Amino acid sequence: MAHIRHNYEGGDAVLDAARDCVLAVGVRRTTLTDVARRAGVSRMTLYRRWPDVRTLVGDLMTREWIALAVNAIPPAAPDATTRARLVDGLVDGVAAFRAHPLFHKIVDVDPELLLPYLLDRRGASQDALLGLITGTLAEGHADGSVRRCGPDLQARSLLLVVQSFAMSLRTMTEPDDPGLTDAAFLQELRTLLERTLSP
Structure with missing residues (x-):
């Protein structure tokens, strides 16, 4: 299955955390600090891969939509x-x-x-x-x-x-x-x- 490649271990955990945050409060109210805390990683770990929440959510949407298509x-x-x-x-x-x-x-x-x-x-x-x-x-x-x-x-x-x-x-x-x-x-x-x- 197609998937997003990450530059460090735990990329899927970060995307999972981002999904949970977005589902709870929406994209505009989600912060990288919230995601880092929920994923159990440092903020700097996130900033090295994703400069902002929108970039992170873009990767999240890509992962979710591709999984849907492949499974369908x-x-x-x-x-x-x-x-x-x-x-x-x-x-x-x-x-x-x-x-x-x-x-x-x-x-x-x-x-x-x-x-x-x-x-x-x-x-x-x-x-x-x-x-x-x-x-x-x-x-x-x-x-x-x-x-x-x-x-x-x-x-x-x-x-x-x-x-x-x-x-x-x-x-x-x-x-x-x-x-x-x-x-x-x-x-x-x-x-x-x-x-x-x-x-």
């Missing part, structure tokens, strides 16, 4: 095409992302953290997801289950679609309308992906 895509199986695996993985990944407590906390308390990755530039997690999608598309091209297209264009287009469902779905749902629930939209996402990926 089913392993290869004789009775499943690559297209089916990819569609299942992308739909399940969107559902898992939307249910993730870190995503909920950031959207509710510090949504501006996500704007640069939607409007200005790709983040490390988006690049990692593109690599994962591109590799799976290549398998689908090879077994004939996925429509052939330039792999970079196809992967980026898929990421744009699933990213919009993951980030903006709650602006379109209606809790009192059974036809406009999360589940209904995820089924529609499945249909969109199936149709665009079918040869």
